[in-house]
Amino acid sequence: MGASSAQPDSHRQPEEIREQLVAYLDGELPPEDAARIEEVIARDPDIRSELHRLEETWDMLDSLERPTVDESFTHSTLEIVAQSAAAEVEQRKQTKPREILLQLALAVLVCVIASGAGYFMVTVLRDDPNAELLADLPVIQRLDALRHIDDVEFVRDLQEAGLFGTDERWLDESPQANDSGALQLPPAPDDADLQVRRRWVTELTETQQYLLKRNLDRFQSLPESERERLRDLYAAIAAAPDRQKLEETIERYYQWYKLLDIYQRSSIDHSKGDERIARIRELREATVMRSIGNLDGRRLRWFLEMVEHRLGVRPTSEDVKTLSRWVEEFAFERGEGVVEKLSGEERKRVQEILETIDDDIRRREFLAMTWLSWQAEHPDDFSLLSEKDLET
Numbered sequence: 496m497g498a499s500s501a502q503p504d505s506h507r508q509p510e511e512i513r514e515q516l517v518a519y520l521d522g523e524l525p526p527e528d529a530a531r532i533e534e535v536i537a538r539d540p541d542i543r544s545e546l547h548r549l550e551e552t553w554d555m556l557d558s559l560e561r562p563t564v565d566e567s568f569t570h571s572t573l574e575i576v577a578q579s580a581a582a583e584v585e586q587r588k589q590t591k592p593r594e595i596l597l598q599l600a601l602a603v604l605v606c607v608i609a610s611g612a613g614y615f616m617v618t619v620l621r622d623d624p625n626a627e628l629l630a631d632l633p634v635i636q637r638l639d640a641l642r643h644i645d646d647v648e649f650v651r652d653l654q655e656a657g658l659f660g661t662d663e664r665w666l667d668e669s670p671q672a673n674d675s676g677a678l679q680l681p682p683a684p685d686d687a688d689l690q691v692r693r694r695w696v697t698e699l700t701e702t703q704q705y706l707l708k709r710n711l712d713r714f715q716s717l718p719e720s721e722r723e724r725l726r727d728l729y730a731a732i733a734a735a736p737d738r739q740k741l742e743e744t745i746e747r748y749y750q751w752y753k754l755l756d757i758y759q760r761s762s763i764d765h766s767k768g769d770e771r772i773a774r775i776r777e778l779r780e781a782t783v784m785r786s787i788g789n790l791d792g793r794r795l796r797w798f799l800e801m802v803e804h805r806l807g808v809r810p811t812s813e814d815v816k817t818l819s820r821w822v823e824e825f826a827f828e829r830g831e832g833v834v835e836k837l838s839g840e841e842r843k844r845v846q847e848i849l850e851t852i853d854d855d856i857r858r859r860e861f862l863a864m865t866w867l868s869w870q871a872e873h874p875d876d877f878s879l880l881s882e883k884d885l886e887t
Contacts (some may be wrong), residue, residue: 650741847851
C-alpha cells in the first residue's frame with residue numbers, strides 16, 4: 496500500500512502518462528506539473544524510455560513527406576475563404592422578393608425593439624467560424640518560437656550577451672538545406688485585414704495547411720492566460736523599432752533550443768535573468784548541437800540525400816550512426832585544419848570557445864559540428880578529405 500501511494504503517477508493508465516509526456520515535450524505543462532513529471536521520469540525507467548521514444552518521434556516530424564490535411568480543416572478554412580463571398584451573392588440572387596421583404600421587416604423590428612440585442616444577434620449569426628485563426632494568425636504561425644520567449648527583454652539580453660547573432664553559422668542557412676521550405680510556414684501577414692489573411696491561408700501548400708492546423712489546435716489547447724501572454728508578446732515585438740533583429744534572434748534561438756534534450760531545456764526554462772543567460776551560454780559553447788543524429792531535420796535530410804546521390808544508395812540508421820562516429824573522429828584528429836577553413840571572425844570565435852573546453856568528448860563534438868556546418872555550406876569542397884579517409 497505504501498509503495499503504491501508513493502508513486503501514483505507511474506501507475507496511471509499508459510495513455511494518460513503518454514499525454515502528460517507529450518504535453519511536457521511541447522512545454523505546455525505548468526511549472527509545478529512539469530517538476531512533478533520530471534521526478535517520475537527520473538525514477539521510472541519505463542516512463543523514461545517512453546519519453547526518449549517520443550523525443551525521437553518529435554525529431555522525425557520534420558522528415559514527414561506530405562501528411563494528409565484534416566478534411567474538416569480544409570472545408571472550414573478553404574471553403575469559407577474561397578467560397579463564402581460567392582455563396583452569399585448566389586443566396587441573395589435565389590431569395591424570393593417576399594422573403595427579402597420579410598427579412599427586412601424582421602430586421603427593422605429587431606432594431607426598433609432592442610437595437611443592442613439585435614446587433615449582438617446579427618454579429619453572432621455572421622461570425623466567421625475561423626475568427627480565432629484569422630485574428631491570431633501571426634501568433635499561431637510563430638507559435639513554436641514564441642512559446643519559449645518570456646518577453647522582449649529576454650531577447651535583448653541574448654543579443655547583449657552576443658548569443659544567436661547574425662554571424663552565427665550553426666543554423667540551417669545553406670541553400671541546399673533551405674530547399675525544403677515547404678516543410679515550414681512562411682511568415683504570416685501582419686495586415687489586420689481578414690481578407691489578406693484568408694488569402695494567405697488559401698495560398699499555403701497542403702503540408703503547410705497541416706502545420707497551421709496543428710499549431711491552431713495547440714494554441715486553442717493553451718490556457719487563456721498563456722494565449723493572452725503570447726498575443727501581448729507578439730504585439731510588443733511587432734511594435735519594437737528593432738523588430739527585424741528581434742525576430743531573427745528569436746528564430747535562431749528556437750532553432751537551437753529545439754535540438755536540446757529534455758533535461759537541458761528544463762535547466763533553461765527553470766532559471767531566470769543572468770542565471771538563465773549563463774546557462775544558455777554554457778550549453779551553447781559546450782555542445783552547440785548534440786550530434787549529427789540530432790541535427791535539424793532539413794539539414795539531416797540534405798546530408799543523407801548528398802550521400803545517396805554520391806553513393807547511389809540511401810544510408811540506413813546504422814549507416815548514420817557510423818557516419819556520426821566517423822565525423823567526430825575525423826574532426827577531432829584534424830581539428831586545426833577544420834578551424835583554418837573558417838572565415839576570420841568565425842575562426843577567432845571558435846578558437847575562443849575551444850580554449851574553454853577541457854573535456855575531450857565535448858571538444859570532439861564541438862569540432863565535429865564546426866566541420867559539418869562548414870562542409871554543409873561548401874558541399875563541393877572536399878579538400879580536407881583524402882581517398883583513404885573516404886575508404887574507411
